[in-house]
Amino acid sequence: MSVIVRPMTVDDFVQVYKLGLECYHVEDKPYNYWSLGEVAHHLQHESALCYVADDGGRVVGFALGAESFEILENTGHLEWVAIAPDYRRSGLALKLIETLVGIFEQMGKVQVVTDISSENPASRGMARKAGFREGISVTFFVRDLK
Numbered sequence: 001m002s003v004i005v006r007p008m009t010v011d012d013f014v015q016v017y018k019l020g021l022e023c024y025h026v027e028d029k030p031y032n033y034w035s036l037g038e039v040a041h042h043l044q045h046e047s048a049l050c051y052v053a054d055d056g057g058r059v060v061g062f063a064l065g066a067e068s069f070e071i072l073e074n075t076g077h078l079e080w081v082a083i084a085p086d087y088r089r090s091g092l093a094l095k096l097i098e099t100l101v102g103i104f105e106q107m108g109k110v111q112v113v114t115d116i117s118s119e120n121p122a123s124r125g126m127a128r129k130a131g132f133r134e135g136i137s138v139t140f141f142v143r144d145l146k
């Protein structure tokens with residue numbers, strides 16, 4: 001396995017989209033936002049923050065970020081990270097995250113935010129290991145209807 005982390009190009013589009021479908025529970029928030037349009041938006045408007053992990057032409061992971069988080073212009077947004085199941089637990093997600101964090105630093109951002117489902121222990125573990133601390137959270141109060 002000889003994986004390199006490199007900027008995403010338009011040729012990676014289909015592989016990135018399909019890998020997201022494979023990795024995310026797309027019926028659950030926030031992963032239900034995963035779509036062709038979401039990938040296209042990042043590549044078109046946030047291309048400096050789109051990276052892939054490439055093993056001999058196979059895209060085995062990606063990280064997509066955005067230059068700001070909602071109205072916070074000084075805050076980078078680490079939005080999407082996924083690693084193919086057979087490449088997990090080898091530090092690839094951390095490598096992609098560090099690449100994006102380095103770019104956020106170069107952009108002069110003062111912090112980076114990533115939003116993670118409370119039901120995603122792998123992602124929470126990854127964020128903690130990458131130096132993120134838990135911040136403000138929103139809880140959905142649900143009333144079941146008959």
Ligand SMILES: CC(C)(COP(=O)(O)OP(=O)(O)OC[C@H]1O[C@@H](n2cnc3c(N)ncnc32)[C@H](O)[C@@H]1OP(=O)(O)O)[C@@H](O)C(=O)NCCC(=O)NCCS
Pocket residue numbers: 023024079080081082083084087088089090091092093094095116120121122123125126127129
């Ligand atoms: C979350 C995900 C990206 C982690 O990718 P990865 O390449 O396996 O992560 P790394 O190897 O860099 O692991 C970094 C750290 O994260 C934590 N971690 C990773 N997977 C974990 C798991 N299944 N359970 C608990 N902690 C986990 C560990 O602390 C790990 O360090 P360690 O291996 O030294 O213990 C991967 O599991 C994935 O693609 N999941 C599905 C998609 C998803 O939920 N993406 C995140 C939200 S956008």
